Amino acid sequence: xxxxxxxxxxxxxxxxxxxxxxxxxxxxxxxxxxxxxxxxxxxxxxxxxxxxxxxxxxxxxxxxxxxxxxxxxxxxxxxxxxxxxxxxxxxxxxxxxxxxxxxxxxxxxxxxxxxxxxxxxxxxxxxxxxxxxxxxxxxxxxxxxxxxxxxxxxxxxxxxxxxxxxxxxxxxxxxxxxxxxxxxxxxxxxxxxxxxxxxxxxxxxxxxxxxxxxxxxxxxxxxxxxxxxxxxxxxxxxxxxxxxxxxxxxxxxxxxxxxxxxxxxxxxxxxxxxxxxxxxxxxxxxxxxxxxxxxxxxxxxxxxxxxxxxxxxxxxxxxxxxxxxxxxxxxxxxxxxxxxxxxxxxxxxxxxxxxxxxxxxxxxxxxxxxxxxxxxxxxxxxxxxxxxxxxxxxxxxxxxxxxxxxxxxxxxxxxxxxxxxxxxxxxxxxxxxxxxxxxxxxxxxxxxxxxxxxxxxxxx
Amino acid sequence: xxxxxxxxxxxxxxxxxxxxxxxxxxxxxxxxxxxxxxxxxxxxxxxxxxxxxxxxxxxxxxxxxxxxxxxxxxxxxxxxxxxxxxxxxxxxxxxxxxxxxxxxxxxxxxxxxxxxxxxxxxxxxxxxxxxxxxxxxxxxxxxxxxxxxxxxxxxxxxxxxxxxxxxxxxxxxxxxxxxxxxxxxxxxxxxxxxxxxxxxxxxxxxxxxxxxxxxxxxxxxxxxxxxxxxxxxxxxxxxxxxxxxxxxxxxxxxxxxxxxxxxxxxxxxxxxxxxxxxxxxxxxxxxxxxxxxxxxxxxxxxxxxxxxxxxxxxxxxxxxxxxxxxxxxxxxxxxxxxxxxxxxxxxxxxxxxxxxxxxxxxxxxxxxxxxxxxxxxxxxxxxxxxxxxxxxxxxxxxxxxxxxxxxxxxxxxxxxxxxxxxxxxxxxxxxxxxxxxxxxxxxxxxxxxxxxxxxxx
Numbered sequence: 054x055x056x057x058x059x060x061x062x063x064x065x066x067x068x069x070x071x072x073x074x075x076x077x078x079x080x081x082x083x084x085x086x087x088x089x090x091x092x093x094x095x096x097x098x099x100x101x102x103x104x105x106x107x108x109x110x111x112x113x114x115x116x117x118x119x120x121x122x123x124x125x126x127x128x129x130x131x132x133x134x135x136x137x138x139x140x141x142x143x144x145x146x147x148x149x150x151x152x153x154x155x156x157x158x159x160x161x162x163x164x165x166x167x168x169x170x171x172x173x174x175x176x177x178x179x180x181x182x183x184x185x186x187x188x189x190x191x192x193x194x195x196x197x198x199x200x201x202x203x204x205x206x207x208x209x210x211x212x213x214x215x216x217x218x219x220x221x222x223x224x225x226x227x228x229x230x231x232x233x234x235x236x237x238x239x240x241x242x243x244x245x246x247x248x249x250x251x252x253x254x255x256x257x258x259x260x261x262x263x264x265x266x267x268x269x270x271x272x273x274x275x276x277x278x279x280x281x282x283x284x285x286x287x288x289x290x291x292x293x294x295x296x297x298x299x300x301x302x303x304x305x306x307x308x309x310x311x312x313x314x315x316x317x318x319x320x321x322x323x324x325x326x327x328x329x330x331x332x333x334x335x336x337x338x339x340x341x342x343x344x345x346x347x348x349x350x351x352x353x354x355x356x357x358x359x360x361x362x363x364x365x366x367x368x369x370x371x372x373x374x375x376x377x378x379x380x381x382x383x384x385x386x387x388x389x390x391x392x393x394x395x396x397x398x399x400x401x402x403x404x405x406x407x408x409x410x411x412x413x414x415x416x417x418x419x420x421x422x423x424x425x426x427x428x429x430x431x432x433x434x435x436x437x438x439x440x441x442x443x444x445x446x447x448x449x450x451x452x453x454x455x456x457x458x459x460x461x462x463x464x465x466x467x468x469x470x471x472x473x474x475x476x477x478x479x480x481x482x483x484x485x486x487x488x489x490x491x492x493x494x495x496x497x498x499x500x501x502x503x504x505x506x507x508x509x510x511x512x513x
Numbered sequence: 514x515x516x517x518x519x520x521x522x523x524x525x526x527x528x529x530x531x532x533x534x535x536x537x538x539x540x541x542x543x544x545x546x547x548x549x550x551x552x553x554x555x556x557x558x559x560x561x562x563x564x565x566x567x568x569x570x571x572x573x574x575x576x577x578x579x580x581x582x583x584x585x586x587x588x589x590x591x592x593x594x595x596x597x598x599x600x601x602x603x604x605x606x607x608x609x610x611x612x613x614x615x616x617x618x619x620x621x622x623x624x625x626x627x628x629x630x631x632x633x634x635x636x637x638x639x640x641x642x643x644x645x646x647x648x649x650x651x652x653x654x655x656x657x658x659x660x661x662x663x664x665x666x667x668x669x670x671x672x673x674x675x676x677x678x679x680x681x682x683x684x685x686x687x688x689x690x691x692x693x694x695x696x697x698x699x700x701x702x703x704x705x706x707x708x709x710x711x712x713x714x715x716x717x718x719x720x721x722x723x724x725x726x727x728x729x730x731x732x733x734x735x736x737x738x739x740x741x742x743x744x745x746x747x748x749x750x751x752x753x754x755x756x757x758x759x760x761x762x763x764x765x766x767x768x769x770x771x772x773x774x775x776x777x778x779x780x781x782x783x784x785x786x787x788x789x790x791x792x793x794x795x796x797x798x799x800x801x802x803x804x805x806x807x808x809x810x811x812x813x814x815x816x817x818x819x820x821x822x823x824x825x826x827x828x829x830x831x832x833x834x835x836x837x838x839x840x841x842x843x844x845x846x847x848x849x850x851x852x853x854x855x856x857x858x859x860x861x862x863x864x865x866x867x868x869x870x871x872x873x874x875x876x877x878x879x880x881x882x883x884x885x886x887x888x889x890x891x892x893x894x895x896x897x898x899x900x901x902x903x904x905x906x907x908x909x910x911x912x913x914x915x916x917x918x919x920x921x922x923x924x925x926x927x928x929x930x931x932x933x934x935x936x937x938x939x940x941x942x943x944x945x946x947x948x949x950x951x952x953x954x955x956x957x958x959x960x961x962x963x964x965x966x967x968x969x970x
Contacts, residue, residue, distance in 0.1 A: 067580075091802065094593065095585030104586045107809065119579075120527070124776045125555030126564045127891075127963075133554070152612035152800075152807045159799050183798060317584045318809035334964065335957040339643055340619065340799065341612070343551065343963055348612045348807070350567065350777040500794045504802055 059375025062368040063465065066113050072096050079427050087507025088423040088492055090432050099430030100471050101463070105398045107153075107311035107318060108463035112363060115315065115356040122352025131354040132345040135321075138358040142293065142365055143270070143300045145323035147330035149337050150347030150354060154271060154309025155180045157322035160340060161267065161307055162188040164332045165231040173221050174234035175213050176200060176241050179440055179501060181234065181269060181307075186445065190231070193221050200242040201454040203392045203403045208283045210245035210394075211238055211276070213255050222262055232265035237276035237299060241436060243457065244272070244377075244396020246279035249287060249298065256302045268303035271312040275397035278370040293365040305329060312398070315360035315464055319353050373397075376472065377462050383476040389483055392457065399461035402479065404437060408489055413438050413452055415491020419508060421458045421482070424489055429478035434459045439494075440503040488513075519834040522827035523924065526573050532556050539886050547966035548882050548951060550891045559889030560930055561922070565857045566730075567613075567770035567777060568922035572822060575774065575815040582811025587802055591810035591817070595780075598817040602752070603729075603759040605782040607789035609796050610806030610813060614730055614768025615640045617781035619647075620795045621766060624788070625690040625724065626650035633681055634693040634728075635660070635673040636700040639899050641693070641728065643960050650690055655681065660701045661913050663851045663862045668742040669707040670853075671698030671735075673714050682721040692718050695728040696735040696758065700895060702916070703731070703836075703855025705738035708758060715761035727762045729755075730771040733823040734856030737833050752824040764788070771857070774819035774923055778812050832856070836921050839931045848938050857920060863896065864915040866941075867948055872897045872911035874950025874970055880917045880941070882969075883948055888937030893918050898953075899962045 074082075074097055086092035090103060101108065111119075123129040136148045151157040158181055166172065168189030174181075175196040182192045195217040199207040213235070222230065233255065238246045259266055277295035280287050287295065300306065305324035310316050322337075324330050334344040341348035349357075363369055374397045381395030390406035404418035411417040418437035425431050437456035444451050460475060482489075492508040534542070534557060546552040550563060561568065571579075583589040592610065599608045611617040618641055622632065626648030637645065637652045645652040657674045659667035673694060682689060694714055696706045711727075718725035736754040749757070759765060763785065769778035781796075783789045793803055801807040808816075822828060833856055840854030849865035863876040870876040877894035884890040893899075896915035904910050919934065955966040 069583075091587040094588040094590070095583055096588075096590045096593075098585065098588075101585055106586060107805075108584050108586065122776065123529075123555055124568050125558065125561055126566060126568065127551045128554040128556075128558075130554070130556050152616075155799060155801070156612075156807070180798070187798070317582070317811070318807070335959070338960045338963050339640075339647060340616070342615070346567075348616070348777070350812070352776070353809070498790075498794060501797050504797055505793070 059372050059379065061372045061465070063112070071099055073099065074430050076427065079430055083423050083426050087496065088419065088510065089506055089508060090422050090426055090434060091504050092507070093426065093432060097430070098432045100467060100475060101432045102399070102460040102475065103432045103434050105312055105461040105463050106309060107316070108466060109315045109317070110463070110465040111315060111317070111356060111360070114363075115359045118355035118359045119352040121355050122350055124351045126346065127343055128345050129351040129354065131351040131358065135354045135358040138361045139321065139323055142296065142361050143306070143323065144297050145300060145306060146325045147323065147327070149322045149330065149333045149344055150349050151320045151322060151337065151341050152348035153311060153318060154307055154320040155184070156341050156348060157307035157320050158184040160333050160336050161305070161322055162190070163336065164329060165265075165267070166190040167231070169229065170231050171221060171225045171229050172232065172234055173218055173230065175211055175236055175247060176239050178236060178240055178269065179503070183501060185234075195221060195233075196239065196242065200239065200245060203390070203406070203455065206393055208279070208394060209248040209251060210242050211236070211247035212251040213247070215254055215258055218255070218258060227262040227264055230264050232267040232304070233259055234267050234269060235303065236269040236271075237273045238279070238397055240272075241455070243392035243401040243455075244275070244398045246276040246397065248284050249280050249295065250284065252299060252302050265305065266303040268300065268306040270300065270306045271309040272398055273299055274313045274364045274370055275374060277365075278374055279397060292367050292370050296365050310357045310360065313364045314357050315364055316353065316357045319349050319357045321347070373464055376469070379469065380460070380462070380472045380476060383472070384479060387476065387480045387483070389479055392455075399459050401436065402458040402460065404456045404458055407483065408486055410487065411489075411491045413456055414450070415511060416494070416508065417491060418456045418458045420489055420492050423492070424482050425458070425478060428482050429474060431460070431475050431478050434461065435503060439506060442502055519831055521831050521924070522825070523572070531559055533559060534889055536886060539889055543882060543885055548878070548969065549965055549967055550881055550885055550893070551963050553885070553891065557889070558891045560926065560934060561891045562919040562934070563891045563893050565771060565920040565922050566768060567775070568925060569774045569776065570922070570924040571774060571776070571815060571819070574822070575818045578814035578818045579811040582809060582814045584810040586805065588804055589810045589813070591813040592804040595813040595817040598820050599780055599782055602756065602820060603765055603782045604756060605759070605765065605784050607783040607786060609781040609789070609792055609803065610808055611779045611781060611796070611800050612807035613770060613777060614766060614779040615644060616800055616807065617766040617779050618644045620792050620800070621726070621764065621781055622650070622690065623648055623795060624791050629688060630690040631685045631688050632690050632693060633678060635671055635695055635698045635706065637693070638695065638699050638728070639960060639962070647959070653681065656698065656701050660698065660704060663702070663849070663860070663865070663914060663916075666852065668853070669710060669738070670704035671696065671701055671706040672710040673706070675710065675713045675717065678714065679717050682717065682723060686721075689721070689723045691724040691726050693726045693728055697731045697738070697856050699731070702851035702860045703858045705735045705742070705856065707743050708739050708754070709743065711758050711761050724763045725761065727759065727765040729759070729765045730768040731857055732758065733772045733829060734833065736824070737829045738856065750824070751826060751829055755824070769816045769819065772823045773816050774823055775812060775815045778808055778816045832923060835928075835931070838928070839919070839921065839934060842931070842935045843938055846935065846938055847942060851916065859919045860895070861917040861919065862914070863917050866945060869946065870948070870950040872901075872915055873909050874952065875967075876950060877915045877917050878951045878967060879948050882951070883941055884917075884937060887940050888934065890934055890937055893920070894962065898965065
């Protein structure tokens, strides 16, 4: 029998009730939240697709692990379990836990980047780029051009354009490049994977110049699944094997375990270099906590160790990505403009194509996210001009080519029926898209403005 | 009948087995950990008195709260519950959740600090001092004279020297980042601060226009002392006493891993909206979004409940009396220690216990190692390893006191565990003359006590 369905390899053990609200309640809530979905209270949200970060449903084994937390300040046994899991499933030698991914980015950027350094990467990510800049570095995008084209069906839009990297090396010199930053998958490009062949070629190139590769590995298992599905010669390998190979092609990693690793809190920094590890171990005490807990409760390290093991299982990943593809296929059939191919952790609505009558300075993606919430209580996230922030030299808006609304699917949380509700709501909003006016920003914070910025509707 | 025995106002709902070991095994473990208990695996520890931070046993109610955690990234209802609880307790409008206390400190002192700035405290704790010095600012300790003398009798040895504070503020006009009152005063022996002293400090700060902050991680324990030792003054509930102390301050940092009875969590509370906004920017960069700050929803839920439970008078009676129980027992044996006994820990005077070991050979480290070797008891040195500094000629400027802290985790150990600790001290007293000091053979640049390697002399 040829199975096309992706039924979950689990049954539900514990549930959390959802609030059902009226359109009037939602209109007043979104106005109160300054038309920023980040500022909505979660109890007024029906289906929360704001992020897949920290929102996973843990397994019964992980919940049992929570009860096995060893809360000793130093040398907790959960730390050693986590260290084993990171070695075994990711292959990195040295581990420093942190309370979440940005804690690891902060420490690693401070250790490796000197003022004036250049950090090439396969597209920016908000917090990653900010930490690189705060350490005095400048991010340079070396992703393939296809990544910026929402209609291209290229399967590995997370790939690095090696010629671009060679030009950056030629221009600045290898000694000014502390590392190349590689994300699996590329979040801002729409959850797009990098291919193994591209990563191998990148390893060759950086190896010749003595440049490190640092791996932003938050969705590495999903990336590995796409390699297994789409890359020639990889179909017979397990996701776990591919994950190990991806990691082996890099020198160190930062991980937000709140994504792939199926936990609600946690992250780490991993490296194969003893000197980097020693420096990180000293620095983590100042920012996070002693190096055997790094700002995490023992129980959360235990849940992470178990989650890592669960996250690389083929059956789990197949159902995970299958659910995202289910929603993507449905929206495509409805003729909704979305980033193609569908990424692994969410659907990215193309707000430029969705609302072609709005200029980018009217924040089309922000407006669309607000509209979707008003329609059905579905909470999405802007990933466009608001998220991109301002140019640190000119002070003008950065104007990213991609103006997207991200519908991120939490792991193991929502059902197929929930996905149907989402699709229908997007369709309804699409039908009345011409009535949507843009927004005006009324409050703008200095850093990472998308989290707290406030807006009001432009009058038509 | 009026009972003399203080029983725990709870029964045990879930247990965690302790692995027992022999002295021979422990001698080996100690060597492998380079004679630094911070590097010991916790499964080799029998009774872990290293810290009362994050080591509490949560209540059934808190565990139930864990199951109700709302893990939404933004606007979680667990956050709303925590926010309401902290606002009610502190009377401060702006609350920033952090993954633990040092992150709240780093954000606030990072903003207020910098080169040329000065911070004054009754005594800065190790991570507080590191956070302040990391920004280039200077940290000055200003406890009352009695606070520096392990044997002096004073009901509020955690108090700040108000006369000296006034002089310092005049001397450093325009340079003072903040005055921080740590309640209770951890480095100074877990000693309480009186309400009168807090009022005095607040008044002086106001006169000089300097922010007055509370490091409030043990404020419930401090409130117990205020009620019982400043009795003519305080008649309200423990919670009301804490609220009154908060009302004096401009802001507060809390490591919730102490008095909020949780394993992870902290917060920063502020009255001033502009300061809060500046801190919020730093919060988002390194901790997390404003409505979770690097905590899971379930941890915020447990924190909100813990802040309620800790002010239960029966709990506080048990907590303070059980710490005193161990302290008085050791005192009766003739162990030199800080008296009166503090709220969360018993502080042994290692200098008096081992007068033959000079501070440069770290008598506190020697006692910490002996306690582990003889009893599998893990404790922490609060002396020249933690606070010593090197002079330009490379010699050690020792700390004023050489203490070893036996911190009692909340609701975790029983009276028989404490009797086992006391019995180990009998052996320590018997063999005190044979004990030798330690030399540091490897150390990092800051906070060296966490990762330094030692060898016996």
